[in-house]
Amino acid sequence: xxxxMAVDLTQCVRCYACVAACRIEHFxxxxxxxxxxxxxxxxxxxxxxxxxxxxxxxxQNAPCVEVCPTGATYQRxxxxxxxxxxxxxxxxxxxxxxxxxxxxxxxxxxxxGFFPGRVETDFEKAGKKLYRHQVGTTEKCxxxxxxxxxxxxKGLKPGVDREATPACVNTCPAQALTFGDLDDPNSEISRxxxxxxxxxxxxxxxxxxxVYFIDGKIGYSDEPELRDDSRxxxxxxxxxx
Amino acid sequence: MSEKxxxxxTCKSCHGGCGVLVTVENGTIIHIEGNPDTPTLGTMCSKGxxxxxxxxxxxxxxxxxxxxxxxxxxxxxxxxxxxxxxxxESKMKxxxxxxxxxxxxxxxxxxxxxxxxxxRLARSIGTANIITPGYICHSPRLGMYGLxxxxxxxxxDYHGWGGEFPKTQISWAKQLEISSADSEMAVWFLNxxxxxxxxxVIDPRETALSxxxxxxxxxxxxxxxxxxxxxxxxxxxxxxxxxxxxDNWTYGFDKLKERVQEYTPEKVAEITWLKKEDIIKAARLFxxxxxxxxxxxxxxxxxxxxxxxxxxxxxxxxxxxNIERPGSMMSWIVPDSGLLxxxxxxxxxxxxxxxxIVGSETYRMGAxxxxxxxxxxxxxxxGDSVVKVWFSVGGQQILHLANTQEVLQAIHNVDFLVxxxxxxxxxxxxxxxxxxxxxxxxxxxxxxxxPRFMIEAINKxxxxxxxxxxxxxIFNEVGRRMAPDLWFENVxxxxxxxxxxxxxxxxxxxxxxxxxxxxxxxxxxxYKTDYWKKGGGFPAPTxxxxxxxxxxxxxxxxxxxxxxxxxxxxxxxPELAKEYPLVLSTGYRQPFxxxxxxxxxxxxxxxxxxxxxxxxxxxAKEYGIEDGDWAWIESPRGRIKQKARLFPGIHPKVIxxxxxxxxxxxxxxxxxxxxxxxxxLTSNDHCDPMFGSPDLTALLCKVYKVE
Ligand code: SF4
Ligand code: SF4
Ligand code: SF4
Numbered sequence: 004x005x006x007x008m009a010v011d012l013t014q015c016v017r018c019y020a021c022v023a024a025c026r027i028e029h030f031x032x033x034x035x036x037x038x039x040x041x042x043x044x045x046x047x048x049x050x051x052x053x054x055x056x057x058x059x060x061x062x063q064n065a066p067c068v069e070v071c072p073t074g075a076t077y078q079r080x081x082x083x084x085x086x087x088x089x090x091x092x093x094x095x096x097x098x099x100x101x102x103x104x105x106x107x108x109x110x111x112x113x114x115x116g117f118f119p120g121r122v123e124t125d126f127e128k129a130g131k132k133l134y135r136h137q138v139g140t141t142e143k144c145x146x147x148x149x150x151x152x153x154x155x156x157k158g159l160k161p162g163v164d165r166e167a168t169p170a171c172v173n174t175c176p177a178q179a180l181t182f183g184d185l186d187d188p189n190s191e192i193s194r195x196x197x198x199x200x201x202x203x204x205x206x207x208x209x210x211x212x213x214v215y216f217i218d219g220k221i222g223y224s225d226e227p228e229l230r231d232d233s234r235x236x237x238x239x240x241x242x243x244x
Numbered sequence: 245m246s247e248k249x250x251x252x253x254t255c256k257s258c259h260g261g262c263g264v265l266v267t268v269e270n271g272t273i274i275h276i277e278g279n280p281d282t283p284t285l286g287t288m289c290s291k292g293x294x295x296x297x298x299x300x301x302x303x304x305x306x307x308x309x310x311x312x313x314x315x316x317x318x319x320x321x322x323x324x325x326x327x328x329x330x331x332x333e334s335k336m337k338x339x340x341x342x343x344x345x346x347x348x349x350x351x352x353x354x355x356x357x358x359x360x361x362x363x364r365l366a367r368s369i370g371t372a373n374i375i376t377p378g379y380i381c382h383s384p385r386l387g388m389y390g391l392x393x394x395x396x397x398x399x400x401d402y403h404g405w406g407g408e409f410p411k412t413q414i415s416w417a418k419q420l421e422i423s424s425a426d427s428e429m430a431v432w433f434l435n436x437x438x439x440x441x442x443x444x445v446i447d448p449r450e451t452a453l454s455x456x457x458x459x460x461x462x463x464x465x466x467x468x469x470x471x472x473x474x475x476x477x478x479x480x481x482x483x484x485x486x487x488x489x490x491d492n493w494t495y496g497f498d499k500l501k502e503r504v505q506e507y508t509p510e511k512v513a514e515i516t517w518l519k520k521e522d523i524i525k526a527a528r529l530f531x532x533x534x535x536x537x538x539x540x541x542x543x544x545x546x547x548x549x550x551x552x553x554x555x556x557x558x559x560x561x562x563x564x565x566n567i568e569r570p571g572s573m574m575s576w577i578v579p580d581s582g583l584l585x586x587x588x589x590x591x592x593x594x595x596x597x598x599x600x601i602v603g604s605e606t607y608r609m610g611a612x613x614x615x616x617x618x619x620x621x622x623x624x625x626x627g628d629s630v631v632k633v634w635f636s637v638g639g640q641q642i643l644h645l646a647n648t649q650e651v652l653q654a655i656h657n658v659d660f661l662v663x664x665x666x667x668x669x670x671x672x673x674x675x676x677x678x679x680x681x682x683x684x685x686x687x688x689x690x691x692x693x694x695p696r697f698m699i700e701a702i703n704k705x706x707x708x709x710x711x712x713x714x715x716x717x718i719f720n721e722v723g724r725r726m727a728p729d730l731w732f733e734n735v736x737x738x739x740x741x742x743x744x745x746x747x748x749x750x751x752x753x754x755x756x757x758x759x760x761x762x763x764x765x766x767x768x769x770x771y772k773t774d775y776w777k778k779g780g781g782f783p784a785p786t787x788x789x790x791x792x793x794x795x796x797x798x799x800x801x802x803x804x805x806x807x808x809x810x811x812x813x814x815x816x817x818p819e820l821a822k823e824y825p826l827v828l829s830t831g832y833r834q835p836f837x838x839x840x841x842x843x844x845x846x847x848x849x850x851x852x853x854x855x856x857x858x859x860x861x862x863x864a865k866e867y868g869i870e871d872g873d874w875a876w877i878e879s880p881r882g883r884i885k886q887k888a889r890l891f892p893g894i895h896p897k898v899i900x901x902x903x904x905x906x907x908x909x910x911x912x913x914x915x916x917x918x919x920x921x922x923x924x925l926t927s928n929d930h931c932d933p934m935f936g937s938p939d940l941t942a943l944l945c946k947v948y949k950v951e
Contacts, residue, residue: 012452016419016430016452017452018430018835019289019836022290027277044892044893051450052452117846118301121302122300124296124299125271125273126272126274126296128272129269129274165286173280173287174278176289176431177430178285178431178435220457221437221458222437222458
């Protein structure tokens with residue numbers, strides 16, 4: 004079992020819903036964002052506009068795990084890299100080690116409210132009780148382990164059942180994000196990566212990320228062999244995706 | 245004991261209508277996410293999700309206020325709702341007595357599900373002077389669809405309910421993928437792209453979709469009619485038109501054929517700055533790989549030639565037979581609740597109302613049922629205004645109307661201005677009475693999706709702050725005072741009335757959440773049945789799809805489509821172009837803002853602080869502008885500044901400015917209204933002859949660095 008995510012660059016429309024959903028899911032302080040959008044607008048005769056929705060890659064050879072002196076950052080059996088806030092001493096070695104800049108140190112000035120000095124909203128007050136953010140420690144995307152663990156305990160399947168699937172994946176209006184088990188060759192994510200030549204960011208770092216990206220053209224005008232009947236199947240509204 | 249419940253509701257943060265699940269614990273919203281059991285499949289964008297920051301926002305308006313100082317001075321006194329409503333009632337009645345009911349104007353914003361209240365209130369008072377952004381967004385389309393087909397609403401069939409998805413899609417001046425505009429949801433559109441063979445994107449600048457599309461046409465802003473007519477020319481001259489449809493179900497094909505002869509590929513290429521081969525390719529793809537549909541963007545309706553542009557596009561749909569066919573343009577059957585427009589249509593427009601409409605004599609399509617906003621502005625500025633009392637709900641006309649300086653002057657000249665809003669903004673600052681409005685998370689209402697195949701329940705999740713009221717209550721209470729027989733005992737009764745045709749009450753509907761006609765409930769090829777006309781046909785005067793419009797002919801307009809240069813362009817005003825050499829388009833939108841909304845929502849503002857103008861790197865270099873510099877954008881009307889983003893995907897002769905922006909945090913009364921809002925640059929002097937739409941998205945400008 005190795006949880007992974009595929010981000011489809013042909014679908015992503017730079018709407019920031021994934022960022023907002025993560026902020027809600029984890030009651031993130033105003034200065035904190037676990038996922039980020041990285042815009043690419045290339046020049047030349049046919050410039051390409053792409054948005055990379057990036058978050059911790061849950062690398063299998065994770066440099067952040069290697070450098071962590073306290074064991075606060077560690078990798079779970081299912082491949083997810085997590086941080087134990089009780090053990091993190093805020094040395095920030097991991098922030099320097101992560102070649103993808105996916106970690107953020109929660110400093111005092113990042114621990115801001117929505118409306119600093121004016122009002123603390125009911126949502127923020129509730130968040131303080133429901134989700135812990137420890138100033139002086141490092142944070143990052145955790146693949147929504149809370150949802151995965153609670154979902155698995157109920158017998159649900161991450162990537163298939165919403166309750167067990169990361170918040171950003173569920174909300175994406177473009178359905179650009181796919182979550183699932185990379186070790187299962189029959190999972191939707193494995194199929195996508197195989198069919199669409201999924202790639203990892205900076206393979207030269209040798210970190211083996213669990214987040215893949217896929218890209219391609221829209222439409223099948225250049226690939227007549229794909230004109231099969233399955234494309235004509237009517238979708239039923241309200242169906243599970 | 246803590247109480248936790250999940251409430252199903254509908255997002256109204258844009259013109260979409262995503263199904264939402266809100267978790268409320270002890271009266272506090274602790275979570276919000278999409279509802280998977282609705283047609284939007286549980287997806288939600290950043291705008292809707294960030295609604296959490298609307299609730300308890302410290303700047304929310306909480307109590308009715310009355311102005312105590314000079315207009316716009318920012319001096320207010322808290323008053324009761326009774327006093328506010330009493331004042332509104334007496335001012336309106338006084339004005340009606342002195343000047344007649346047409347002296348009352350009712351204005352609205354994008355009308356996300358509440359248009360029916362605006363119109364009912366106006367009609368119940370006896371006026372049709374409704375100021376709406378319709379004429380620059382959606383209405384020209386609907387008006388033209390209505391003329392050509394006899395039926396007013398056509399939408400793309402992204403759903404495959406008829407067994408087929410569109411094979412060729414044209415996304416024309418639109419980014420449905422980021423806007424869920426007109427309730428044709430991004431999630432449906434993007435899903436349909438998985439089935440598309442050809443995607444053609446027509447846009448002056450590159451987007452994520454265009455860079456992966458089959459064909460991208462980087463058109464000169466404002467020349468879209470020429471492109472459509474050129475495509476029809478190719479389709480007809482190459483014999484690619486849909487013979488079955490054209491022979492049996494259309495009127496005036498030969499005349500259209502004759503008309504488009506002047507739009508040769510060569511000539512159109514010259515007009516539009518496109519390659520001739522690309523125009524030919526687009527025409528062939530659209531005619532050969534059917535079914536197909538065209539997503540029409542409101543940028544086309546923000547141009548003074550919009551009537552003909554939209555018309556040309558409909559004719560393109562007609563020659564290719566892309567009407568009522570699965571995977572083409574559909575007019576959807578409405579749910580059992582009927583057309584919610586009946587809520588106001590049941591109060592007919594009287595001759596007196598019609599006569600009182602400002603601009604109706606000039607703009608006979610756009611100002612037939614609502615006022616021509618720019619004419620209202622001009623009259624107010626000239627001091628001969630029909631409109632004396634302005635009741636404004638849900639939108640800031642001060643931002644979206646052309647030529648802000650004039651609009652400001654006009655607003656200063658209104659006798660009495662009432663504005664309802666959630667926050668203090670440039671429009672609110674100029675009101676005499678200011679009413680606090682509720683957010684969609686704080687109200688019960690019925691959302692009416694533009695494609696009209698479904699309605700959705702908006703269910704209250706928490707109380708509004710202070711004494712804020714939902715729009716429907718504001719309308720009902722004003723209505724009860726002005727025309728007691730035509731309004732309701734309370735909002736619940738009004739909502740019961742709205743869904744009565746489905747034999748349900750509001751409470752029933754509130755639990756159901758969605759009432760829809762989807763899948764097999766929809767009927768395709770209605771013109772081949774008795775649906776519109778016994779024996780088949782369209783509900784237009786000739787019973788056919790009218791390439792040659794008999795109605796327009798009667799009205800004295802050209803009965804055939806044609807291309808008209810924008811009022812200001814390198815071609816129509818070459819002298820002016822010497823001083824203002826660049827084409828200015830103002831259609832740039834960010835997915836996390838909605839028109840003038842949300843720049844005060846911290847999460848959303850964190851995504852982009854300042855308004856951005858896209859400039860080609862070569863152009864920027866020529867004018868000494870670097871990425872991230874503030875740049876002045878100047879037109880003959882004035883200048884604004886936006887942050888330059890060097891973007892290789894935009895045409896070097898075009899710049900694209902961010903629309904509708906102000907800075908809520910800047911001091912009132914203007915809140916930065918004149919700093920960056922492109923309507924400071926736009927013109928209300930040339931308007932579409934049919935709809936009155938001004939040139940907002942195709943003008944001339946120059947740029948230079950802010951030193
Ligand atoms: S939610 Fe989806 S479409 Fe929107 S930015 Fe994130 S990945 Fe892209
Ligand atoms: S992306 Fe960075 S933080 Fe995440 S596992 Fe890899 S090295 Fe560690
Ligand atoms: S997987 Fe979860 S934690 Fe990671 S970015 Fe998405 S929502 Fe945030």
